[in-house]
Amino acid sequence: MRLLLLMLLSISNVHAEEFNAKVIAVMDGDTVLVLRDGKKIKVRLVNIDAPEAAQEFGRESRDALAGMVLKKQVQINSRAIDSYGRMIAEISVDGQSVNEAQVRSGMAWEYSHFHRNKRYQLLEMQAQQSRHGVWGQAEEPVSPEQWRKTHPAKTPVAKPESATHANVACGKKYLCRQMISCEEAKIYLLQCGVQTLDGNGDGVPCESLCVAEKSLKHPLKQGALHAW
Numbered sequence: 001m002r003l004l005l006l007m008l009l010s011i012s013n014v015h016a017e018e019f020n021a022k023v024i025a026v027m028d029g030d031t032v033l034v035l036r037d038g039k040k041i042k043v044r045l046v047n048i049d050a051p052e053a054a055q056e057f058g059r060e061s062r063d064a065l066a067g068m069v070l071k072k073q074v075q076i077n078s079r080a081i082d083s084y085g086r087m088i089a090e091i092s093v094d095g096q097s098v099n100e101a102q103v104r105s106g107m108a109w110e111y112s113h114f115h116r117n118k119r120y121q122l123l124e125m126q127a128q129q130s131r132h133g134v135w136g137q138a139e140e141p142v143s144p145e146q147w148r149k150t151h152p153a154k155t156p157v158a159k160p161e162s163a164t165h166a167n168v169a170c171g172k173k174y175l176c177r178q179m180i181s182c183e184e185a186k187i188y189l190l191q192c193g194v195q196t197l198d199g200n201g202d203g204v205p206c207e208s209l210c211v212a213e214k215s216l217k218h219p220l221k222q223g224a225l226h227a228w
Contacts, residue, residue, distance in 0.1 A: 002179070007202075009189050013092055015146040016078060016079060016080075017078050018076065018077050018078070019036060019075075019076055020036075020042070020073055020074065020080075021034035021035060021036040021069070021073070021074060021075070021076055022034060022035045022072070022073050023069040023070055023071065023072055023074055024040070024092075024192075024193055024194060025070075025193025026062055026065050026066040026069065026070050026193075026195075027042070027053075027062075027159075027190070027193065028050055028051075028052065028053050028061065028065075028203075029050025029051060029058065029061025029062050029064065029102060029107055029108055030044060030045040030048050030049060030050035030059060030061075030064045030065070030085060030102065030108055031043065031044050031045070031086070032045075032065070032091070033193035034074070034076065040193070041087055042085070042086045042087065043076065043078075043086065043087045043088075043089050043091065044086040044087065044088050045089070045090070045091060045098065045099045045102070046088045046089055046090050046107065046112075047061050047077050047090070047099055047103075047104050047110065047111060047112040047113050047117055047120050047169055048099050048103055048108040048110065048120070049106060049109045049110075049111035049143070049144045049145060050062075050065070050102060050109075050144065050145070051144055051146055051212060052107075052147060052148065052203070053201060053202055053203030054151070054179060054202045054204075055142075055144065055151075056137075056141075056142075056145050057062060057107075057133070057134045057141070058201070058203075059105040059139075059201040060133070061102070061106065061133075061134075061202065063107060064102065064107040064133075065098065065102060065107070066196070067096055068101060068132055069091065069093060069145075071220075072093060072095050074091050074092065074098070075092040075093070075095075075178070076090075076091055076092075077089055077090045077091075077092070078088045083108065083125075084143060085164050088171065089122060098119070099120075100123055103120055103123040103124050104123045104126065104127060104132070105127065105132050105133050106127040106128075106130075106131075106133020106134050106135045106136065107130030107133045107134070108172075109124060109134075109143050109144065110123065110124040111145075117124060119215070120124040133224070137193070145211055155160050156196075173188060174194055174196050174197075175196065175197075176205070176206035176209055178210065179197070181205065182205075182210035185197055185205040185206040185209060185210065186205055188205070203221075
């Protein structure tokens with residue numbers, strides 16, 4: 001039993017470490033891309049849940065996070081790696097928790113494990129009372145968790161062979177006209193953090209390219225292709 005306990009403790013701390021890194025892209029209000037020793041790492045902020053990119057207040061939440069961390073050296077306290085391969089961590093700038101700041105300003109919901117973190121619960125309650133961020137809307141805001149239930153993510157598509165080396169080519173392409181396919185554009189946006197591909201901040205890169213491919217796959221909608 002003691003050996004099993006030691007093994008479990010060891011596993012839980014495999015990804016627990018503190019380090020400094022530079023934020024090179026902000027994906028949304030709770031996810032960033034950092035550069036550490038030349039390696040890109042996607043980091044999901046622990047204990048919070050921000051509006052999705054296509055959700056109301058999604059852009060404001062992302063901009064708020066970007067204002068605090070983009071192109072800055074930050075301190076990262078990692079906790080784990082999730083099923084999507086993202087590092088789960090707390091990010092701080094000059095000793096101040098960015099995770100807490102997002103909740104305090106009403107740009108994210110408290111999303112701790114089993115909602116047991118009293119600190120984050122208090123921050124969310126204070127933001128509600130002060131009507132900061134999402135809490136200042138006329139109507140009751142919909143949490144990202146509830147929003148995702150009514151807007152299920154699309155089934156991921158296989159990466160084409162031509163785009164499998166997009167990670168290696170990060171920094172080589174920045175514009176939609178340089179993309180050879182919608183799938184390649186998605187990889188450059190999501191994995192390389194090239195935000196110039198998502199001009200309207202809805203999470204869909206190079207919409208003219210992606211809409212064109214979608215229209216070609218659905219001949220009954222040729223009118224949409226002609227309009228484009």
